[in-house]
Amino acid sequence: MNHSFILKAEWDGGRNSEGRIEAGQLKTAISIPKEMGGAGIGTNPDEMLLGAAATCYLITLAAMMERGGLPVEKLTLESEGIVDVTNNIFTYVSIAHKPHIILKPDASEQDINHARRLAEKAEGSCMISRAIAGNVSLSTQPIIEKSLA
Structure with a gap:
Protein backbone atom coordinates (compact mmCIF):
# COMPACT_ATOMS: atom_id res chain seq x y z
CA MET A 1 0.00 0.00 0.00
CA ASN A 2 1.35 3.40 -0.97
CA HIS A 3 0.76 6.65 0.86
CA SER A 4 0.90 9.89 -1.10
CA PHE A 5 2.17 13.21 0.24
CA ILE A 6 1.43 16.37 -1.77
CA LEU A 7 3.40 19.61 -1.55
CA LYS A 8 2.28 22.81 -3.27
CA ALA A 9 4.78 25.61 -3.85
CA GLU A 10 4.94 29.18 -5.17
CA TRP A 11 8.11 31.10 -6.03
CA ASP A 12 8.32 34.87 -6.63
CA GLY A 13 11.14 35.51 -9.07
CA GLY A 14 14.75 34.42 -9.46
CA ARG A 15 17.30 32.64 -7.29
CA ASN A 16 17.33 35.17 -4.46
CA SER A 17 13.57 35.61 -4.19
CA GLU A 18 11.23 33.90 -1.79
CA GLY A 19 8.33 31.51 -1.94
CA ARG A 20 5.87 29.51 0.07
CA ILE A 21 5.21 25.82 0.53
CA GLU A 22 2.27 23.91 1.92
CA ALA A 23 2.13 20.18 2.60
CA GLY A 24 -0.41 18.97 5.13
CA GLN A 25 0.35 20.74 8.42
CA LEU A 26 3.56 22.28 7.02
CA LYS A 27 2.98 25.84 5.81
CA THR A 28 5.98 28.15 5.62
CA ALA A 29 7.92 30.73 3.66
CA ILE A 30 11.05 29.49 1.86
CA SER A 31 14.21 30.98 0.41
CA ILE A 32 17.90 30.36 0.13
CA PRO A 33 19.67 31.07 3.46
CA LYS A 34 21.58 34.34 3.81
CA GLU A 35 24.76 32.33 4.48
CA MET A 36 24.43 30.97 0.94
CA GLY A 37 23.69 34.32 -0.66
CA GLY A 38 19.90 34.16 -0.52
CA ALA A 39 17.12 36.18 1.06
CA GLY A 40 17.13 34.25 4.34
CA ILE A 41 13.33 34.31 4.65
CA GLY A 42 11.51 31.37 6.20
CA THR A 43 13.09 27.97 5.97
CA MET A 65 12.08 2.23 22.83
CA GLU A 66 8.36 1.99 23.60
CA ARG A 67 8.10 -1.42 21.90
CA GLY A 68 11.26 -2.48 23.76
CA GLY A 69 9.65 -1.59 27.10
CA LEU A 70 12.43 0.81 28.09
CA PRO A 71 11.71 3.05 31.10
CA VAL A 72 12.23 6.36 29.28
CA GLU A 73 11.75 9.52 31.31
CA LYS A 74 12.81 12.04 28.65
CA LEU A 75 14.07 11.99 25.08
CA THR A 76 15.58 15.01 23.33
CA LEU A 77 17.56 15.35 20.13
CA GLU A 78 20.07 17.71 18.60
CA SER A 79 20.96 17.05 14.96
CA GLU A 80 23.59 18.76 12.85
CA GLY A 81 23.69 18.91 9.06
CA ILE A 82 26.88 19.83 7.22
CA VAL A 83 26.76 21.34 3.73
CA ASP A 84 29.97 21.72 1.74
CA VAL A 85 30.37 24.63 -0.66
CA THR A 86 33.15 24.10 -3.18
CA ASN A 87 33.36 26.11 -6.40
CA ASN A 88 29.83 27.40 -5.74
CA ILE A 89 28.47 23.83 -5.71
CA PHE A 90 26.44 23.00 -2.59
CA THR A 91 26.58 19.40 -1.37
CA TYR A 92 24.87 17.99 1.72
CA VAL A 93 27.74 16.04 3.30
CA SER A 94 26.55 14.65 6.62
CA ILE A 95 23.91 14.50 9.32
CA ALA A 96 24.80 13.64 12.92
CA HIS A 97 22.02 12.81 15.37
CA LYS A 98 22.78 13.33 19.05
CA PRO A 99 19.91 11.84 21.07
CA HIS A 100 19.89 12.45 24.81
CA ILE A 101 18.00 9.61 26.47
CA ILE A 102 17.20 9.89 30.17
CA LEU A 103 15.94 6.66 31.66
CA LYS A 104 13.95 6.42 34.89
CA PRO A 105 15.95 5.91 38.12
CA ASP A 106 15.12 2.20 38.29
CA ALA A 107 16.62 1.49 34.84
CA SER A 108 19.10 -1.37 34.78
CA GLU A 109 22.49 -1.57 33.06
CA GLN A 110 20.75 -3.86 30.56
CA ASP A 111 18.21 -1.06 29.85
CA ILE A 112 21.06 1.40 29.23
CA ASN A 113 22.74 -1.00 26.80
CA HIS A 114 19.41 -1.69 25.09
CA ALA A 115 18.78 2.06 24.68
CA ARG A 116 22.24 2.47 23.13
CA ARG A 117 21.60 -0.35 20.63
CA LEU A 118 18.22 1.12 19.70
CA ALA A 119 19.71 4.62 19.26
CA GLU A 120 22.09 3.13 16.68
CA LYS A 121 19.47 0.88 15.06
CA ALA A 122 16.87 3.67 14.66
CA GLU A 123 19.02 5.38 12.02
CA GLY A 124 18.73 2.42 9.65
CA SER A 125 15.04 1.94 10.39
CA CYS A 126 13.97 5.50 9.56
CA MET A 127 12.54 5.90 6.05
CA ILE A 128 14.21 9.29 5.49
CA SER A 129 17.60 7.89 6.50
CA ARG A 130 17.12 5.00 4.09
CA ALA A 131 16.17 7.47 1.34
CA ILE A 132 19.37 9.54 1.68
CA ALA A 133 21.77 6.71 2.65
CA GLY A 134 24.73 6.52 0.28
CA ASN A 135 24.44 10.22 -0.55
CA VAL A 136 24.73 11.78 2.90
CA SER A 137 26.91 10.38 5.69
CA LEU A 138 24.73 9.52 8.70
CA SER A 139 25.93 9.09 12.27
CA THR A 140 24.47 8.74 15.74
CA GLN A 141 26.12 9.93 18.96
CA PRO A 142 23.77 8.99 21.82
CA ILE A 143 24.06 10.18 25.41
CA ILE A 144 22.23 7.81 27.75
CA GLU A 145 21.86 8.31 31.47
CA LYS A 146 19.58 7.53 34.37
CA SER A 147 17.53 10.18 36.09
CA LEU A 148 18.60 10.96 39.64
CA ALA A 149 15.09 11.75 40.85
Whole structure:
Protein backbone atom coordinates (compact mmCIF):
# COMPACT_ATOMS: atom_id res chain seq x y z
CA MET A 1 0.00 0.00 0.00
CA ASN A 2 1.35 3.40 -0.97
CA HIS A 3 0.76 6.65 0.86
CA SER A 4 0.90 9.89 -1.10
CA PHE A 5 2.17 13.21 0.24
CA ILE A 6 1.43 16.37 -1.77
CA LEU A 7 3.40 19.61 -1.55
CA LYS A 8 2.28 22.81 -3.27
CA ALA A 9 4.78 25.61 -3.85
CA GLU A 10 4.94 29.18 -5.17
CA TRP A 11 8.11 31.10 -6.03
CA ASP A 12 8.32 34.87 -6.63
CA GLY A 13 11.14 35.51 -9.07
CA GLY A 14 14.75 34.42 -9.46
CA ARG A 15 17.30 32.64 -7.29
CA ASN A 16 17.33 35.17 -4.46
CA SER A 17 13.57 35.61 -4.19
CA GLU A 18 11.23 33.90 -1.79
CA GLY A 19 8.33 31.51 -1.94
CA ARG A 20 5.87 29.51 0.07
CA ILE A 21 5.21 25.82 0.53
CA GLU A 22 2.27 23.91 1.92
CA ALA A 23 2.13 20.18 2.60
CA GLY A 24 -0.41 18.97 5.13
CA GLN A 25 0.35 20.74 8.42
CA LEU A 26 3.56 22.28 7.02
CA LYS A 27 2.98 25.84 5.81
CA THR A 28 5.98 28.15 5.62
CA ALA A 29 7.92 30.73 3.66
CA ILE A 30 11.05 29.49 1.86
CA SER A 31 14.21 30.98 0.41
CA ILE A 32 17.90 30.36 0.13
CA PRO A 33 19.67 31.07 3.46
CA LYS A 34 21.58 34.34 3.81
CA GLU A 35 24.76 32.33 4.48
CA MET A 36 24.43 30.97 0.94
CA GLY A 37 23.69 34.32 -0.66
CA GLY A 38 19.90 34.16 -0.52
CA ALA A 39 17.12 36.18 1.06
CA GLY A 40 17.13 34.25 4.34
CA ILE A 41 13.33 34.31 4.65
CA GLY A 42 11.51 31.37 6.20
CA THR A 43 13.09 27.97 5.97
CA ASN A 44 15.20 26.41 3.25
CA PRO A 45 15.85 23.00 1.70
CA ASP A 46 18.87 22.37 3.94
CA GLU A 47 16.87 22.94 7.14
CA MET A 48 13.96 20.91 5.78
CA LEU A 49 16.19 17.94 4.91
CA LEU A 50 17.72 18.10 8.39
CA GLY A 51 14.24 18.46 9.90
CA ALA A 52 12.91 15.48 7.96
CA ALA A 53 15.88 13.31 8.93
CA ALA A 54 15.80 14.40 12.58
CA THR A 55 12.06 14.04 13.13
CA CYS A 56 11.98 10.68 11.38
CA TYR A 57 14.89 9.46 13.51
CA LEU A 58 13.33 10.80 16.74
CA ILE A 59 9.91 9.27 16.11
CA THR A 60 11.47 5.95 15.04
CA LEU A 61 13.67 5.85 18.14
CA ALA A 62 10.75 6.68 20.45
CA ALA A 63 8.62 3.92 18.91
CA MET A 64 11.45 1.37 19.18
CA MET A 65 12.08 2.23 22.83
CA GLU A 66 8.36 1.99 23.60
CA ARG A 67 8.10 -1.42 21.90
CA GLY A 68 11.26 -2.48 23.76
CA GLY A 69 9.65 -1.59 27.10
CA LEU A 70 12.43 0.81 28.09
CA PRO A 71 11.71 3.05 31.10
CA VAL A 72 12.23 6.36 29.28
CA GLU A 73 11.75 9.52 31.31
CA LYS A 74 12.81 12.04 28.65
CA LEU A 75 14.07 11.99 25.08
CA THR A 76 15.58 15.01 23.33
CA LEU A 77 17.56 15.35 20.13
CA GLU A 78 20.07 17.71 18.60
CA SER A 79 20.96 17.05 14.96
CA GLU A 80 23.59 18.76 12.85
CA GLY A 81 23.69 18.91 9.06
CA ILE A 82 26.88 19.83 7.22
CA VAL A 83 26.76 21.34 3.73
CA ASP A 84 29.97 21.72 1.74
CA VAL A 85 30.37 24.63 -0.66
CA THR A 86 33.15 24.10 -3.18
CA ASN A 87 33.36 26.11 -6.40
CA ASN A 88 29.83 27.40 -5.74
CA ILE A 89 28.47 23.83 -5.71
CA PHE A 90 26.44 23.00 -2.59
CA THR A 91 26.58 19.40 -1.37
CA TYR A 92 24.87 17.99 1.72
CA VAL A 93 27.74 16.04 3.30
CA SER A 94 26.55 14.65 6.62
CA ILE A 95 23.91 14.50 9.32
CA ALA A 96 24.80 13.64 12.92
CA HIS A 97 22.02 12.81 15.37
CA LYS A 98 22.78 13.33 19.05
CA PRO A 99 19.91 11.84 21.07
CA HIS A 100 19.89 12.45 24.81
CA ILE A 101 18.00 9.61 26.47
CA ILE A 102 17.20 9.89 30.17
CA LEU A 103 15.94 6.66 31.66
CA LYS A 104 13.95 6.42 34.89
CA PRO A 105 15.95 5.91 38.12
CA ASP A 106 15.12 2.20 38.29
CA ALA A 107 16.62 1.49 34.84
CA SER A 108 19.10 -1.37 34.78
CA GLU A 109 22.49 -1.57 33.06
CA GLN A 110 20.75 -3.86 30.56
CA ASP A 111 18.21 -1.06 29.85
CA ILE A 112 21.06 1.40 29.23
CA ASN A 113 22.74 -1.00 26.80
CA HIS A 114 19.41 -1.69 25.09
CA ALA A 115 18.78 2.06 24.68
CA ARG A 116 22.24 2.47 23.13
CA ARG A 117 21.60 -0.35 20.63
CA LEU A 118 18.22 1.12 19.70
CA ALA A 119 19.71 4.62 19.26
CA GLU A 120 22.09 3.13 16.68
CA LYS A 121 19.47 0.88 15.06
CA ALA A 122 16.87 3.67 14.66
CA GLU A 123 19.02 5.38 12.02
CA GLY A 124 18.73 2.42 9.65
CA SER A 125 15.04 1.94 10.39
CA CYS A 126 13.97 5.50 9.56
CA MET A 127 12.54 5.90 6.05
CA ILE A 128 14.21 9.29 5.49
CA SER A 129 17.60 7.89 6.50
CA ARG A 130 17.12 5.00 4.09
CA ALA A 131 16.17 7.47 1.34
CA ILE A 132 19.37 9.54 1.68
CA ALA A 133 21.77 6.71 2.65
CA GLY A 134 24.73 6.52 0.28
CA ASN A 135 24.44 10.22 -0.55
CA VAL A 136 24.73 11.78 2.90
CA SER A 137 26.91 10.38 5.69
CA LEU A 138 24.73 9.52 8.70
CA SER A 139 25.93 9.09 12.27
CA THR A 140 24.47 8.74 15.74
CA GLN A 141 26.12 9.93 18.96
CA PRO A 142 23.77 8.99 21.82
CA ILE A 143 24.06 10.18 25.41
CA ILE A 144 22.23 7.81 27.75
CA GLU A 145 21.86 8.31 31.47
CA LYS A 146 19.58 7.53 34.37
CA SER A 147 17.53 10.18 36.09
CA LEU A 148 18.60 10.96 39.64
CA ALA A 149 15.09 11.75 40.85
